[in-house]
Amino acid sequence: MGMNAEADTAALRRGAAEPQGAAPVAGRNLLFLREEELRLAQDLLFFGYRDFTAVADQLLVELNMGRAHHRVLHFVGRRPGITVGDLLAILSITKQSLGRVLQPLVEDGYVVQTPGASDRRQRLLALTDKGAALERRLFERQRETIMRAYREAGPTAVEGFRRVMRGLMGNEARDLLKLLEDEPQDGGRRR
Amino acid sequence: MGMNAEADTAALRRGAAEPQGAAPVAGRNLLFLREEELRLAQDLLFFGYRDFTAVADQLLVELNMGRAHHRVLHFVGRRPGITVGDLLAILSITKQSLGRVLQPLVEDGYVVQTPGASDRRQRLLALTDKGAALERRLFERQRETIMRAYREAGPTAVEGFRRVMRGLMGNEARDLLKLLEDEPQDGGRRR
DNA sequence: CTTATGGGTCAGCATCGTTGACACAAATGC
DNA sequence: GCATTTGTGTCAACGATGCTGACCCATAAG
Numbered sequence: 001m002g003m004n005a006e007a008d009t010a011a012l013r014r015g016a017a018e019p020q021g022a023a024p025v026a027g028r029n030l031l032f033l034r035e036e037e038l039r040l041a042q043d044l045l046f047f048g049y050r051d052f053t054a055v056a057d058q059l060l061v062e063l064n065m066g067r068a069h070h071r072v073l074h075f076v077g078r079r080p081g082i083t084v085g086d087l088l089a090i091l092s093i094t095k096q097s098l099g100r101v102l103q104p105l106v107e108d109g110y111v112v113q114t115p116g117a118s119d120r121r122q123r124l125l126a127l128t129d130k131g132a133a134l135e136r137r138l139f140e141r142q143r144e145t146i147m148r149a150y151r152e153a154g155p156t157a158v159e160g161f162r163r164v165m166r167g168l169m170g171n172e173a174r175d176l177l178k179l180l181e182d183e184p185q186d187g188g189r190r191r
Numbered sequence: 192m193g194m195n196a197e198a199d200t201a202a203l204r205r206g207a208a209e210p211q212g213a214a215p216v217a218g219r220n221l222l223f224l225r226e227e228e229l230r231l232a233q234d235l236l237f238f239g240y241r242d243f244t245a246v247a248d249q250l251l252v253e254l255n256m257g258r259a260h261h262r263v264l265h266f267v268g269r270r271p272g273i274t275v276g277d278l279l280a281i282l283s284i285t286k287q288s289l290g291r292v293l294q295p296l297v298e299d300g301y302v303v304q305t306p307g308a309s310d311r312r313q314r315l316l317a318l319t320d321k322g323a324a325l326e327r328r329l330f331e332r333q334r335e336t337i338m339r340a341y342r343e344a345g346p347t348a349v350e351g352f353r354r355v356m357r358g359l360m361g362n363e364a365r366d367l368l369k370l371l372e373d374e375p376q377d378g379g380r381r382r
Numbered sequence: 383c384t385t386a387t388g389g390g391t392c393a394g395c396a397t398c399g400t401t402g403a404c405a406c407a408a409a410t411g412c
Numbered sequence: 413g414c415a416t417t418t419g420t421g422t423c424a425a426c427g428a429t430g431c432t433g434a435c436c437c438a439t440a441a442g
Contacts (some may be wrong), residue, residue: 032349039330041337042217042265043371044356047364049240050283054361067426074233092241098429099390106398121388121439139230145231149225149358153351158223160344161352165235167340169368173238180234257397275420288399290421311420312408 047085055141063134068101073127074136076111078180080126083116090176109133246296247341254325264318264326267302269371274307278316281367299334330342 031037056070075090078083088098102125105111110131116122127135150158166174207233222228247261266281279289293316296302301322307313318326342350357365 030346032346033266033341035334036335037349038337038341039269040372041328041341042333043368044353045240045243047260047368048356048359049236051360052236053363054283063297068429071237072214076252078234078316085387092245093429093430095389096391096432100429102277103390117212119388119440121437123389139199139233142233143226143229145359146229149223149355149409150232151221152358153354155223156230156347157351157354160348161355162235163348164340164352167343168239168336169242173242177234177238181231259398276418283399284398284418287401287422289399294421307419310409310419312406314420 015022038044052145055145056138059138059141066101068097069105072098072101072105073110073131073138075180076125077127077132077135081124083124085122086179089172089181105131133177215292243333248328250329250332257292259288260296261329263289263292263296264301264322264329266371267316268318268323268326272315274315275314276313277370280363281371296322310346 036151051130053067057067060070071091072087079086084095084098084102088095092096102111106113108129112126112128114126116120116124153161166177169177194358244258248258251257251261263278263284266278270277275286275289275293282289293302297304299321303317303319306312307315307318344352357368360368
């Protein structure tokens with residue numbers, strides 16, 4: 001299964017009016033770049049993301065929390081010891097917006113802040129047991145959704161999904177993603 | 192680098208893979224269903240969707256509109272002649288929330304409402320030329336993003352991406368998606 | 383010692399989602 | 413033919429989550 005259709009036909013790129021209707025699927029050159037296919041991608045992203053987030057939202061409502069809380073729990077869980085600054089970069093929100101969500105999470109004992117060892121201005125974030133437990137409950141919901149989608153689609157499709165999703169990101173997001181994927185327990189974030 | 196105990200325990204807790212009891216895909220391992228892989232999926236969806244929507248947001252800000260406006264323009268453009276009720280189902284929001292966005296779009300001449308032929312209570316929605324032009328400008332932005340991702344990933348990956356995204360949706364969303372993919376039911380422009 | 387940086391916080395505002403209640407015209411049922 | 417249901421609009425109030433501007437503190441760096 002060859003991937004990589006690097007050859008870019010300028011005609012297709014510029015959305016030259018492709019024939020609709022009886023488009024042969026056999027050839028599968030760069031047909032997947034037709035306008036209709038790209039519009040479909042918009043739809044897929046909308047519905048997919050909408051339903052993916054919806055499953056966790058149900059639980060959040062019961063806890064009087066919002067999606068913003070979930071995002072914090074998720075990324076702090078992903079990267080225990082993360083700095084506030086890095087978290088802000090990941091979420092792409094302002095300090096004030098984060099504060100409004102983070103503060104209650106700390107007060108309610110879901111997240112702990114500890115001064116950085118090398119830089120005591122930092123407040124390194126981590127989940128408490130309580131926070132980890134909640135994050136896990138939220139994860140279990142989405143896990144079901146993702147697992148079903150992955151299992152039905154199969155490994156090859158999953159690999160393709162990953163490639164496309166990475167491609168949708170900007171360079172900055174790709175770097176942030178690497179941060180999350182790294183194994184080191186306490187990545188030496190230099191400043 | 193001070194060691195972070197919480198990081199270690201969290202990492203350990205996450206380590207174990209657990210192949211679930213479903214029938215294995217013929218001859219293939221299910222490693223892509225490990226917890227770490229599923230967490231990665233969460234990250235990918237977050238960053239991917241975030242950056243995908245961000246490109247259009249820039250333009251929207253200049254026009255004093257929000258993402259909600261874009262969604263309406265998109266789906267009305269996808270389905271000219273769509274009823275208010277169907278649009279509500281697609282967006283999964285309330286009549287009131289839609290009204291706040293739709294009303295200005297109509298007043299500013301981006302969308303037109305025409306009484307239904309068979310049911311005159313309905314207000315069938317369609318884009319005006321002005322609306323179609325705006326929707327196209329927004330689309331062009333996202334088109335670049337999707338096109339790049341698709342081209343870099345290749346046809347096989349794109350097919351996989353589609354399969355996974357469909358799998359993430361609930362049944363209801365899948366039905367709605369079919370509605371959008373159906374042959375255009377006339378009612379307006381098509382480039 | 384001075385300045386830059388990581389982080390917090392107050393005040394106010396915008397967007398976009400919610401519920402509840404009510405209005406009205408047209409379709410539909412009996 | 414009248415009662416009910418349905419499709420849509422709308423008012424009022426509230427909640428979650430973004431934003432900007434301004435200012436503070438503690439610590440790091442030069």
